[in-house]
Amino acid sequence: MRALKRLVSRLAQGLTLVLAVVVLNFVLVHAAPGDPVETIAGASGGMDEKLQAELRAQYGLDRPLPVQLGIYLGKVLRGDLGYSYFFNLPVSGLIAERVPATLALVLTAVLAAFVMGTTLGVLSSRKPNGWLSQTINVLSLVGFAAPVFWLGMLLVILLASVFPVFPVSGMRGIESDGQGLRDVLDVLHHLVLPAFTLGLAYLAQYSRLSRAAMLDVLGADYIRTARAKGLSERVVLYKHALRNAVLPVVTVLGLQFGNVLAGAIVVETVFNWPGLGRLAYESVLRRDYPTILGVLLFSSVVVVVMNQLTDLCYRLIDPRIKAA
């Protein structure tokens, strides 16, 4: 019963946050200088006052701000995110179309970084001053200091031009028909460079975190006891110590998800990956307000969900941690 109450309160908290984000962005977007009708007028080569006024009425831009906000929120609650000014298609459709691409990119990058990072961290914790450890230190600094877009472009030069191993951009080859195993392999082939670029910084960070956590834990009394009991090193490491190494990584992963989405915007732009990030970027340039707001809403929801999931995983991994 208490768990249910907690769950409900968390949901409420999450919803309030998302709502606040949407309201803020709505206000910002509509209170700033210039409006979409002017942009459309500019793009179509000029428009007389009467037509502008008509368009404004059509888009509801002549109503007072709070009314517009109310209308917008009402629509959102019904799942209607409006129509893109640029595409003239429903925003929710645009988002749904591009989510799989971004999902593939982000999940691959983060999962690979998590698995490889934790493994490297655990392995290097056995020899804290060995070459693996030093490599991780260096990689860590590089991963943090190098701009993501720069790394991506260097990788493209190296692995797509000098040694043409991977494709330069896009998600599929031109000749692809979008079906079957061949398509899946094609997409995977295109996925490698972007996912690697996105995940590298996190790989380095997770290695460092898990190594530090392992080193912390390996000195604890209960590990000594386990060893004294005669348990094999493998069991000690993986059954008892590993949970502690994974914990800070999970926390950071969950809390940093916003950064991952930001990284996805940049990586998708560099590699022409047809995902949500690129849609967001292009919409910002085109002042396609409904799309911008839709993507912002979607990202916020994702971040809130990730935060809650992290909390949940947190408590699953470490049963000592009680309520929020």
Place this chain on the structure above:
Amino acid sequence: MFARNPSAIAGMLLLGAVLLVALGGPWVMGADPFEITAAPMTPPFSEDAFLGTDYLGRDVLATLVYGGRATLLVGAVAALLSVAIGITLGAMAGYYGGKVDAMLMRVTEFFQVLPALLFAMVVVTLFSPTLLTTTLAIGVVSWTGTARLTRAEFMKFRNLEFVRAEQAIGASHARIIWKVILPNALPPLIVSATLAIGSAILFEAGLSFLGLGDQNRMSWGLMIGASRQYVLSCWWAVAFPGAAIFVTVLAVSLIGDGLNDALNPKLRER
């Protein structure tokens, strides 16, 4: 301790070099980074352009020298802004506790959930990209980490005896926060501030890369973004500015790490 740390010294030297070039270079060179000086896409180490030219014929070396100013300026001021906001809000939350804390934590959570890059992009586009709007946008989304750190520190110190003593003799809250607790809470905050500079520089580079920075000021990100489509035939226009960003952020991180080791012996990572 800091003075004996080799990588921290390396960091300081690197940063010193970067600052020297960024601040003194333009004075020495006296050129216009946007000016077309040679044939487009001249490779580096040729006699017309030491580091080559980009797809328009702009000198990459001039870009490096002039671009540092915008990047460093925005990075430093935005970091300062985010740290100022973070410390203020975190101090109030940590010191007063109770309802103030709960409310400020809500605000912090809100800014944490806000997709930072996206929001900054929207702000910069709406209010036309200038150095000022970029700085404000970056500062306004980056303060949550510092706030949480400050709050944790203040909560530690709030109940200590010397603080209670100050309260007992009637010191005002403001005095206690700023003159009593904050100086003691400074070490981790200094480290956080240094890292904030690195993040702000990267953030600015990202915005400029996407074309959302000040188009009238040359910055490293701008050069990389502009040359993006020509990266395969003109790699030097991308590689060198990126390397400049990398070196700068690396230098700042090394200094931050060194400060961390020196000021927080207990938190030092093994």
